[in-house]
Amino acid sequence: MSQSDLLRPNLPEQGSIEHISRQEARIPVPEAFAAQANVTPGQYAEWYRESIESPETFWDARAKDFHWFQPYHRVLDWQPPFAQWFVGGQTNLSYNALDRHVDAGRGDKRALVWEGEEGEVREYTYAQLLDEVSLTAAALTRLGVKKGDRVTLYLPMIPEAVMAMLACTRIGAPHTVVFGGFAAGAIADRMVAAGSEFVITADIGQRKGEPLPLKSVVDEAIKLAEEQGQAVRGVLVVRHTGSDVTMQPGRDHWWHEARTDEREDALPLDSEHPLFILYTSGSTGKPKGILHTTAGYMIGAALSTYAALDLKDHDLFWCTADVGWITGHTYSTYGPLLLGQTTFMYEGAHNYPHWGRFWDMIGRHGITILYTAPTAIRSFMRHGDDTPAEYDLSSLRLLGSVGEPINPQAWHWYHRVIGAERCPVVDTWWQTETGSIMLTTLPGAHPAEPGTAGVPMFGIDPVILNREGEEMQADEGGFLTLRQPWPSMLRTVYGDDERYAKTYFGEIDGVYFAGDGARRSEDGYVTVLGRVDDVLNVSGHRLSTAEVESALVAHPQVAEAAVVGKPDEMKGESIFAFVLPQEGQTPDPQELRQYVSDLIGKVARPDHIVVAPALPKTRSGKIMRRFLRQIAAGKSIEGDTSTLDDPSVLERLAATPVE
Numbered sequence: 301m302s303q304s305d306l307l308r309p310n311l312p313e314q315g316s317i318e319h320i321s322r323q324e325a326r327i328p329v330p331e332a333f334a335a336q337a338n339v340t341p342g343q344y345a346e347w348y349r350e351s352i353e354s355p356e357t358f359w360d361a362r363a364k365d366f367h368w369f370q371p372y373h374r375v376l377d378w379q380p381p382f383a384q385w386f387v388g389g390q391t392n393l394s395y396n397a398l399d400r401h402v403d404a405g406r407g408d409k410r411a412l413v414w415e416g417e418e419g420e421v422r423e424y425t426y427a428q429l430l431d432e433v434s435l436t437a438a439a440l441t442r443l444g445v446k447k448g449d450r451v452t453l454y455l456p457m458i459p460e461a462v463m464a465m466l467a468c469t470r471i472g473a474p475h476t477v478v479f480g481g482f483a484a485g486a487i488a489d490r491m492v493a494a495g496s497e498f499v500i501t502a503d504i505g506q507r508k509g510e511p512l513p514l515k516s517v518v519d520e521a522i523k524l525a526e527e528q529g530q531a532v533r534g535v536l537v538v539r540h541t542g543s544d545v546t547m548q549p550g551r552d553h554w555w556h557e558a559r560t561d562e563r564e565d566a567l568p569l570d571s572e573h574p575l576f577i578l579y580t581s582g583s584t585g586k587p588k589g590i591l592h593t594t595a596g597y598m599i600g601a602a603l604s605t606y607a608a609l610d611l612k613d614h615d616l617f618w619c620t621a622d623v624g625w626i627t628g629h630t631y632s633t634y635g636p637l638l639l640g641q642t643t644f645m646y647e648g649a650h651n652y653p654h655w656g657r658f659w660d661m662i663g664r665h666g667i668t669i670l671y672t673a674p675t676a677i678r679s680f681m682r683h684g685d686d687t688p689a690e691y692d693l694s695s696l697r698l699l700g701s702v703g704e705p706i707n708p709q710a711w712h713w714y715h716r717v718i719g720a721e722r723c724p725v726v727d728t729w730w731q732t733e734t735g736s737i738m739l740t741t742l743p744g745a746h747p748a749e750p751g752t753a754g755v756p757m758f759g760i761d762p763v764i765l766n767r768e769g770e771e772m773q774a775d776e777g778g779f780l781t782l783r784q785p786w787p788s789m790l791r792t793v794y795g796d797d798e799r800y801a802k803t804y805f806g807e808i809d810g811v812y813f814a815g816d817g818a819r820r821s822e823d824g825y826v827t828v829l830g831r832v833d834d835v836l837n838v839s840g841h842r843l844s845t846a847e848v849e850s851a852l853v854a855h856p857q858v859a860e861a862a863v864v865g866k867p868d869e870m871k872g873e874s875i876f877a878f879v880l881p882q883e884g885q886t887p888d889p890q891e892l893r894q895y896v897s898d899l900i901g902k903v904a905r906p907d908h909i910v911v912a913p914a915l916p917k918t919r920s921g922k923i924m925r926r927f928l929r930q931i932a933a934g935k936s937i938e939g940d941t942s943t944l945d946d947p948s949v950l951e952r953l954a955a956t957p958v959e
């Protein structure tokens with residue numbers, strides 16, 4: 301990776317399409333919102349200063365809101381790149397998200413409201429959710445799950461997903477949730493990497509009216525994992541639709557049968573006890589198991605939900621992210637529950653059975669805060685203003701965006717059409733690795749700047765550097781890095797401390813390297829410019845080019861493959877694959893798409909395929925992706941092509957049809 305990568309042509313369209321001067325573009329905080337906001341400008345300034353100047357004092361004060369079975373004796377032990385927070389303390393996230401509220405007399409408050417794709421609604425109070433989670437935790441224990449055992453979750457967006465996560469954290473068994481869009485091979489890889497002997501799944505999920513055969517995918521994944529030497533001892537199966545599935549006696553158990561009337565208490569766990577592992581894509585084909593631990597994650601999740609998403613007692617908060625991604629962990633599940641507030645969950649597709657589905661649910665349930673992805677916003681925008689106008693969106697008071705850069709046009713549409721210019725819009729930048737929101741405008745404290753995430757959250761010290769570690773001038777593009785450790789940061793890459801140290805703290809000395817390009821204005825607003833590595837962001841889903849390439853080259857007719865991102869108006873980026881066939885072969889693009897989909901999952905299906913006569917390589921054999929990105933984007937070739945072994949390849953490639 302080089303500094304010039306920051307200038308790569310597929311950086312998101314930040315500012316380029318409809319650039320408005322920055323100051324002009326700022327939208328003031330609506331007065332009515334400011335008057336009731338959880339965090340005022342003065343409070344932000346005071347807390348932020350303290351969080352940077354005396355982080356231990358700041359975080360110690362925040363930790364007081366939680367239940368500790370045993371108090372910690374030290375707030376932070378920072379031995380770069382390894383951090384330990386709230387050292388010596390014992391707590392439990394499940395206890396803090398459930399028991400604490402019930403004990404305080406808030407057991408009757410709604411914790412979770414769920415709607416299925418066909419319109420079925422289920423609600424759980426805190427007392428009910430605590431009961432469900434305690435029963436599930438006991439069932440897991442009976443299944444043989446012990447403290448420290450990794451449990452794989454492959455579940456649709458149903459209340460049982462939340463229960464399963466909280467049940468795992470209750471007994472100290474780190475969960476590793478695999479997104480329902482991943483195929484058996486990808487699940488197996490993650491199970492093997494995590495050494496997971498237990499799985500929680502459901503018979504069938506549903507998407508756009510179509511059944512998703514989750515249990516049979518899990519059966520296949522287990523077979524593949526076992527072939528790689530990973531024994532699987534127990535599978536818990538939620539009966540969601542009641543479809544026929546094959547149950548393997550001794551190994552597979554129905555959720556409703558395994559749960560008896562036994563309940564399990566929350567286990568006191570060390571602050572640094574592993575909470576969950578979430579696999580995400582990096583620069584290589586091997587997904588990274590991002591490890592988060594108990595106390596720091598808990599406090600980061602709760603504080604950011606309070607400050608950036610402004611959750612309060614009368615709110616019904618809807619974070620649309622699937623629990624298979626970090627946003628679904630921190631903001632669909634843990635953040636709102638830790639605050640004792642009400643979270644809304646929806647199982648189905650955003651446009652099923654029609655494009656008004658989201659707005660219909662917001663109106664019917666009285667949802668007050670919506671937190672969703674730019675991809676979804678752009679697809680609604682394409683369907684025009686008329687559909688949302690048919691619904692009552694007056695309950696909304698705050699809108700959030702997450703997962704990818706939001707282009708100003710989509711921002712303004714969201715603000716005007718969905719938020720009636722009454723609701724602030726927060727554009728939150730963070731990552732699986734950071735555990736919680738790092739950059740945003742606080743809705744009651746900072747004017748928003750469309751296309752720009754904003755200012756740092758408490759304890760976050762962002763700095764834009766060049767490769768040599770020198771700070772860039774205001775408004776100059778550079779690498780986004782964070783200078784100080786924070787409680788919800790990843791602790792390591794599971795089982796691979798070296799990869800952790802190298803990837804996140806080895807690129808530029810002494811700072812956390814995010815892998816994004818960014819610039820910062822004179823007054824501290826950070827604009828994120830997109831990834832500077834080979835990570836793709838397709839509809840807010842994070843994928844590595846190497847992962848897709850290794851799936852393609854596994855096909856018998858493919859000799860080599862190079863995958864790049866192509867800017868896409870809807871998806872942010874689409875997947876563009878150049879494949880070099882084996883001698884004498886002509887692979888069928890449609891078949892290749894299916895092949896990748898079968899191996900990794902639908903999310904990784906290449907959108908565009910060029911069956912290439914050759915790939916642009918340097919004399920030492922390195923594929924020059926920079927040029928492939930230009931070809932994919934339909935741009936003319938820019939840059940020095942003299943290092944290429946055969947520069948004429950570029951012309952031939954550009955002339956090859958895209959399928």
Ligand code: PRX
Nearest residue numbers: 702703704705727728729730731732828842
């Ligand atoms: O490139 C950034 C982009 O998403 C990446 C992190 O992806 P993931 O770990 O899957 O987490 C997504 C949800 C937190 C980042 O490195 N990204 C995320 N949010 C934003 C963003 N890019 C620009 N603006 C954002 N608000």
